[in-house]
Structures are given as structure tokens and as C-alpha cells.
Amino acid sequence: MTAGTPADGLPARSRGVIALLEENCTVCMLCARECPDWCIYIESHQEPVPGAEYGGAGDRRRVRNVLDRFAIDFSLCMYCGICVEACPYDALFWSPEFSYAETDIAALTHEQGRLREWMWTVPPPPAHDQGQRPPRD
């Protein structure tokens, strides 16, 4: 019982699991705030941007957010996709994988490492369907 891809007969854009591309995440917290199930857990801290400790006029340090923890609790997730749509930086992606049942419910909370693993199963974006509204950008 392995992955589903469109080649395996699953429809395009099938919603199986959500993958995280950590490099795109700026810890804006929008996904965690918009999630109706409160199932995205984010922890972060701030670090100064290397090489920009003192930048220009005003002598103000530039800082960036660093992700400490990004977890999705798939025992609660209802696969609505609001997080994927809300992310302004395209850090969250849909993958059609559906075979990740567990015997322990705590194991259904996927941490950063596992969410990155799902990225390798994200299919390329399918072509637009006939008659679909043109993309906004």
C-alpha cells in the first residue's frame, strides 16, 4: 500500500498530507492562526542577520525569525488547506500520500523532519483545468 500519484490513479491535487519547505518559512504565524483546528504548533526565536548587525542609519540591528519547531497534528487536521492557501511564502504543499496510520496517536503529530520528508512526495503542479479561472499572479 504505497504512495498515490496521478500515475497511480489518484486525481491531481489530491490532499493526502501537508509538507513543509522550511527554507521558505519566515515564521509569520499565519498558518497557525488561521488553522480552524489549532493543529499547527510553531515555536521560534530571533537571531541577528549575519553580517548586518549594524546596518546603516539609526544603527539598528537586523534580525530574522528562526524556526525552532513546526509541527502539524494530523490526528486533528481536517485537510481543509487553509494553511496552504494562507501561507504567503509558499512553504506548505499538498502531497497525495495517505498511508501514515499509527498505533500511537502522538506519532500522528509530524515534526519538522517528517514534514520535510513529505516534500519529496509533492507532485509538480498540474496544468489548469479547462474553464478554470486564470491565476491571480
Next chain:
Amino acid sequence: MTPEEIIAAAGAGLPPEVRCEPDHGGVMLRVPPGHWLAGLAFARERLDCDFFDWLTAVDEADEGFSVVVHVYSLAGRHHVLLATALPRSAPRLPTATGVYRGAAWHERETHEMFGIGFDGHPHLAPLLLPDGFEGHPLRKDFVLAARAAKEWPGAKEPGERGVPGKRGVPRARRRGPPHVPHGWRPA
């Protein structure tokens, strides 16, 4: 019957306190509570609305509750909505089961969810809520306790470490969990 014919018939056959207006392809009759049964009987007998669809309530905050009924005529294929407004302090209405027997379960549900009394109902026991449930859940002031008990994942600001509130974001601008009144705690 077309909406215009229904409105004309209601204007002729019902007291002037009943207001009629077109609504979503059908007609909405706004009936004062005192004329509730008269309005239902009129819809059944004179407007030929023999199919009872649903009865429910709307929490209108300070204006009290509205009780709304949707009935339909199978022969005439027209929809009629009847609505009445009840004060928040004493929401009681005569039961519709004398006119439409199918209203029995709808009134039971509306009673347990909103706390509206239906006088003359044969069996106004709770329908969907478990025994011992306190409160009327579909009222707007009923808070979902789980949202106050679980820590909201979005409480932290971006880049904030530790307990929310330690960073420099002023309290007035800080967001709380959605749909939980500020400072509310489960009993």
C-alpha cells in the same frame, strides 16, 4: 401561487400586524407571537402548505430570539417562511404541533439549544444533548470551553520564544484565540 398572490391572500386573510415580504423566491410572513398559531394555520389551510420542512431559532442578541418556520406547498410549489420575534427575557411560544405534527422534534431541539419554551408540546425532553448538559449551546453567549482550555498556537508573535507576552508587542494589539471573550475561563 406566485409570491404576489401569496402576499395578497395574506393581506386579506391575516391581521394587519402580520407583515409579508418576498424572500428568496418565496414569501416571508413576519408574525407577532400572539398570532403565531393563526399564521401557521393560515399557511396550512389557505396557502396549501402541507409540507413542514423545519423550525429553528436565531439568536438576535439584544433583540431577543426569532423563531423561523419553513413550510412548502407540494401542489403549488411555493415556499413560505414564517418568523416571529420573542423577547430575550421570556422566550415562549405556543407549540406548532397542533398544526404541523412534524414540528415536534424541531421544537425539542430548539428548546434545548436556545432555551425557548413551547407551551402545549407533548414531550419537550432533550433530543440531542446528553443527560445533565447545562446551558443552551446555540445561544451566541455560550462559549466553547475547549477554546479557552487549549492554548492557542497562534498566540505567540513571530520570533517570540517562551510564554506569550514577554515580547515587546503591546497588550492592546495582541491577538487572543478567536471566539473566546477576553479573560473568559471555564467554570
Next chain:
Amino acid sequence: MAAVDLPLPGVAGRPGTGPGPGVITVGAGGGCTLRVFDAGLACCGVEVAAALRRSGALATVTASQQLNVFVVAGTVTDKLAPYVLKAFQDTPLPRRVLSFGACANSGGPYWDSYCVTKGVDQFIPVDAYVPGCPPRPEALLAGLALVLRAGE
């Protein structure tokens, strides 16, 4: 208006007969028979029904007994919980429990409701959890394979 007596639901026009458990034979040569008792409480019940129709697609797992699997598929409300418990207790031994879908796992989208039990594991022991809302029928078959392996 007089009360009307409605006939009891039944199979193929025979009133009072309910559907029996789905049966899945696992393994080459019929190594194990799974009898699946589905508590199809809500939308997930449709997916379980679809999965049971496709039974026979289960991967080969070595086992040597008949196993009864109680599948909770759908939202468990506080009012219905005692009946789900009774249905579990009526499931003959040896038995396993499979929680199917987000509502049965943890309350799912209705986690904040005033009347939903936050997961069927609040009152019965669960052997495997299948995530999804709803999970695909294939995910049930994968979950059953997990239940079989976990029982050994």
C-alpha cells in the same frame, strides 16, 4: 392525524435483518480472516463501506486466526458514546479497535464542540489510528494491516 407504523429497515426487503460484518481474507491461502464491525457514525462510514467492497486488495500478512476489528468511523458525540461503548463490548474476542478519521482520533474538526467526544480513545482502547478527513478507502486497508502487525 393518526400515527403511522413504519417497517424496520432490513436487507433486500426482509425487515429487521441488519447487515453483518464485512469479512476480509488476508494472506495467501486464507491465512487470516478479519471480521470488520464498522461503527459508521458519519462521513467516514462511507469510505469504510467503499473499502469493504474492495476487500481482497489487502497486502499479504502472515497471521493464523480470525480477528474481529471494531472500526469507529465518524464523529462520536457525548450522547452516542455509551452506545459505541456497548457495541465495542459486544464485539466478540479476539478484537482490535481501529479509529478511522480525524473525528474518531481526536474530535477532529469538531474538537471545540459542546457535544463531541474528543477521540474515541477517551473510553475504549484503540489499537491503530488512521488519519484523514476522511481517509481514503485504501487507508483503511493499510490501517487494518497495521492492526494485524500490532497484534502479534
